[in-house]
Amino acid sequence: MNNKLITMQEAVSKYTWEGMTFAHGGALPVGSDCIAFFREMVRQGVKGINCISNCNTQGTNLLAAAGGIARMEVGFSGLEVYGFANGLKRAVESGQTILEDYSNGGIPIRVMGGALGWPFVPTFINYGCDQAWCSADEPDIYPNPNKIREVTDPFTGKKMGAFKSITPDVAVIHVTMADEQGNGIMLGTEWSRFELSRAAKKVVLQADYIVDTDCMRQFPNLVRIPDLVVEAVVYWPMGVWPACSTGCYDSDEEHFFAMNKMLKTEEGTQEYIEKYVKSYSNHQEFREVIGKDKITKLSDTATAFLMDPYRKWIKSDAEVQELMGGR
Amino acid sequence: MDYSKNEMMAIATGREFQDGELAIFGVGLSMLAGFFAQKNHAPNLIAFTEGGVYGSTPVGGLPWGIEDNRISANATSFTNAVDALCMLVAAGKVDNAVIGAAQIDKFGNVNTTGIWEPGTQPWKVGKYTLPKVRLNGSGGANEIAVGAKKYLIMAAHEKKRFAEKVDYVSSPGYLNGGNDREKYGFPGGGPAAIITNLGILRPDPVTREFILDAYFSFSSVEEILENTGWELKVSPRVKMVPEPTEKELENLRAVDETGSLRKK
Numbered sequence: 001m002n003n004k005l006i007t008m009q010e011a012v013s014k015y016t017w018e019g020m021t022f023a024h025g026g027a028l029p030v031g032s033d034c035i036a037f038f039r040e041m042v043r044q045g046v047k048g049i050n051c052i053s054n055c056n057t058q059g060t061n062l063l064a065a066a067g068g069i070a071r072m073e074v075g076f077s078g079l080e081v082y083g084f085a086n087g088l089k090r091a092v093e094s095g096q097t098i099l100e101d102y103s104n105g106g107i108p109i110r111v112m113g114g115a116l117g118w119p120f121v122p123t124f125i126n127y128g129c130d131q132a133w134c135s136a137d138e139p140d141i142y143p144n145p146n147k148i149r150e151v152t153d154p155f156t157g158k159k160m161g162a163f164k165s166i167t168p169d170v171a172v173i174h175v176t177m178a179d180e181q182g183n184g185i186m187l188g189t190e191w192s193r194f195e196l197s198r199a200a201k202k203v204v205l206q207a208d209y210i211v212d213t214d215c216m217r218q219f220p221n222l223v224r225i226p227d228l229v230v231e232a233v234v235y236w237p238m239g240v241w242p243a244c245s246t247g248c249y250d251s252d253e254e255h256f257f258a259m260n261k262m263l264k265t266e267e268g269t270q271e272y273i274e275k276y277v278k279s280y281s282n283h284q285e286f287r288e289v290i291g292k293d294k295i296t297k298l299s300d301t302a303t304a305f306l307m308d309p310y311r312k313w314i315k316s317d318a319e320v321q322e323l324m325g326g327r
Numbered sequence: 328m329d330y331s332k333n334e335m336m337a338i339a340t341g342r343e344f345q346d347g348e349l350a351i352f353g354v355g356l357s358m359l360a361g362f363f364a365q366k367n368h369a370p371n372l373i374a375f376t377e378g379g380v381y382g383s384t385p386v387g388g389l390p391w392g393i394e395d396n397r398i399s400a401n402a403t404s405f406t407n408a409v410d411a412l413c414m415l416v417a418a419g420k421v422d423n424a425v426i427g428a429a430q431i432d433k434f435g436n437v438n439t440t441g442i443w444e445p446g447t448q449p450w451k452v453g454k455y456t457l458p459k460v461r462l463n464g465s466g467g468a469n470e471i472a473v474g475a476k477k478y479l480i481m482a483a484h485e486k487k488r489f490a491e492k493v494d495y496v497s498s499p500g501y502l503n504g505g506n507d508r509e510k511y512g513f514p515g516g517g518p519a520a521i522i523t524n525l526g527i528l529r530p531d532p533v534t535r536e537f538i539l540d541a542y543f544s545f546s547s548v549e550e551i552l553e554n555t556g557w558e559l560k561v562s563p564r565v566k567m568v569p570e571p572t573e574k575e576l577e578n579l580r581a582v583d584e585t586g587s588l589r590k591k
Binding site for chain 1: 408
């Protein structure tokens with residue numbers, strides 16, 4: 001039995017460093033992502049991250065606002081119905097963050113290529129358009145022939161594009177539930193978390209619930225991330241807040257807007273960090289910052305029934321703490 | 328009858344969907360247009376999201392995101408982006424779709440990535456300088472533009488949005504017109520219509536330039552020409568789009584629970 005549970009502080013200090021290629025998921029603006037992990041990155045002052053993102057989320061929005069993202073490859077840089085991502089937008093417009101644009105299918109396909117060990121992936125998406133012709137890494141060349149290279153189908157002789165595959169140094173992946181060994185179950189869309197878990201050199205899970213391994217044995221088809229690809233597991237309830245975790249809690253409309261408004265300015269960002277990043281030191285205190293009433297309201301989600309089959313295996317805070325040797 | 332311009336735009340968009348089609352919608356207005364069609368006249372319209380949420384309809388109001396809990400509460404399958412966005416959309420299996428646009432040009436190319444000062448666009452200066460305003464990027468619209476058998480573009484009709492040439496092609500339409508799109512071998516057929524809050528534009532089958540096909544009861548050919556940033560050609564058969572029926576409005580408003588389209 002290999003117990004991989006570690007604290008959030010340990011995870012960030014061990015698995016993030018300047019200049020690394022960091023991937024995160026689900027990376028849905030309003031859905032699953034390891035937002036709590038990003039908060040801890042900001043608290044520890046992580047800088048110079050090369051970020052691989054399906055989409056921007058409130059995690060990347062915050063880290064970019066705090067000056068932590070040097071470069072980002074992304075399919076969608078907004079917050080869907082919540083609007084433009086003010087922190088990221090500010091970092092890109094000021095030149096602090098280099099943003100290399102792809103599309104929402106482009107990043108997952110490139111990660112899949114990395115997972116399969118392919119150096120490139122043939123593509124029609126992001127081909128014949130400015131995602132190909134504009135490269136933030138080589139801004140002096142337009143149209144750029146290097147970002148999406150042209151290849152010839154060896155069977156038909158027809159031209160198409162080629163994506164460079166991605167193998168991130170680390171992927172931090174939000175899962176709904178994990179066991180202590182690193183088996184993970186995701187509820188809702190996976191986005192590219194399955195591919196990410198196979199492409200990254202190291203994988204860390206951030207889980208809303210820790211469950212007994214018997215849960216995995218009951219639903220092995222749903223364990224799309226098996227323990228053998230996972231190095232560490234962090235237990236962090238409400239860890240996607242203010243976005244939503246399917247089956248657990250809805251997105252917090254009020255905080256989503258307030259957060260994005262604060263990230264619009266440097267002063268607002270500092271205020272946000274004081275109030276919602278530096279104000280707690282563990283997940284119990286984090287939940288106090290969100291507030292009991294707010295958590296009750298957000299947990300009253302129309303998707304709550306999706307968790308019903310798993311509830312009997314959920315470990316309490318005390319049981320998880322015991323598994324972690326009291327930490 | 329009392330209805331808003333955005334309601335007319337959503338109904339005109341919804342009318343473009345046929346029963347039995349496999350469809351994908353973006354978040355916001357385009358989702359309302361699609362689910363309106365399903366409720367109104369296309370009960371067997373099959374819709375899914377780009378991250379692979381299948382078989383669901385929104386509950387509790389307009390979803391904040393395309394895969395948030397409001398559209399995940401009654402799904403029959405959850406998969407992933409390589410499946411839904413790549414294997415279904417990009418690979419050419421989707422019949423019809425809707426995308427939005429911050430800027431759009433006469434060949435149906437869509438920009439959702441950035442706005443540059445006139446004369447400083449990458450295609451103009453041969454350099455990729457930073458845009459004056461950074462927008463949200465392509466999202467899943469590029470896959471739709473490349474792979475859907477046909478798709479619709481929804482946009483507010485304003486001169487600054489309707490440009491001779493977009494600053495940045497996030498989602499390719501007919502590129503430089505004529506057969507330019509064919510050069511890239513995309514599986515999908517390209518944009519079938521641009522539907523705005525003033526009327527409907529459709530592409531000329533040969534030049535692929537979008538021309539004015541229809542106006543609404545509250546708009547006119549003149550108003551549309553004034554609000555288009557290129558010299559818009561008018562179809563000799565230009566006509567008025569039939570006004571919403573009572574049933575259509577009722578069905579749209581049932582889908583648009585929060586009344587987001589009713590604001591004038």
